[in-house]
Amino acid sequence: MKTVRAILLSGAVAWSLWLPNLLGQDVQVTSESGVITLSVMAQKSYALTVSGRAKTPVLSVACQQKGKKLTHAITFSPGSILTEQEFSTYANSASLVLGMTIGGHKQSTTWVSHTNLQSFDYFGKTEPERIQFLQALLSVPTVSFDFTPFLTGTPTSSTFDLTGLRTEFDKHPECAMK
Numbered sequence: 001m002k003t004v005r006a007i008l009l010s011g012a013v014a015w016s017l018w019l020p021n022l023l024g025q026d027v028q029v030t031s032e033s034g035v036i037t038l039s040v041m042a043q044k045s046y047a048l049t050v051s052g053r054a055k056t057p058v059l060s061v062a063c064q065q066k067g068k069k070l071t072h073a074i075t076f077s078p079g080s081i082l083t084e085q086e087f088s089t090y091a092n093s094a095s096l097v098l099g100m101t102i103g104g105h106k107q108s109t110t111w112v113s114h115t116n117l118q119s120f121d122y123f124g125k126t127e128p129e130r131i132q133f134l135q136a137l138l139s140v141p142t143v144s145f146d147f148t149p150f151l152t153g154t155p156t157s158s159t160f161d162l163t164g165l166r167t168e169f170d171k172h173p174e175c176a177m178k
Helices: 002-023 127-138 163-169
Strands: 027-032 035-041 058-066 069-077 087-090 093-102 105-113 120-122 142-147 156-161
Touching: 027 163, 035 156, 035 163, 069 127, 127 163, 156 163
Parallel strands: none
Antiparallel strands: 027 035, 035 058, 058 069, 069 120, 087 093, 093 105, 093 142, 105 120, 142 156
């Protein structure tokens, strides 16, 4: 009898430790003015060397339906300004090429910031391009971004677990990819 209880207890402990991994990271869902935003935080924070403060990057997908038209925006917020060598400015915007690993495949992706250089939108010229990129993201369990925060000068890689994002994405009709 004691052996059965010990086995059941160890099984319950193992299940509780593995359950978060099976469900993916928490997805924060916000809704404002007809826009649904799904956000996932990176698995680990990084520290700014000057202040020592921890910063956690965020990957977000905003979905909106206007009439029959669906639009999607994919945003990467690294948590701080990135080194100047990584982005180029033009008028009131800046573009940035980041190395990403999607499903084990490294690739370069282009992102654009129109405001504070602390958040960047995926640069897909058309909605079909954004949907193709979004489908690639949602088809893999994790993606990683490589970047260099301005105040550290140290290259950093942030990994996002997207399994929970896919589950949440499917719950919102505004996020359909027709």
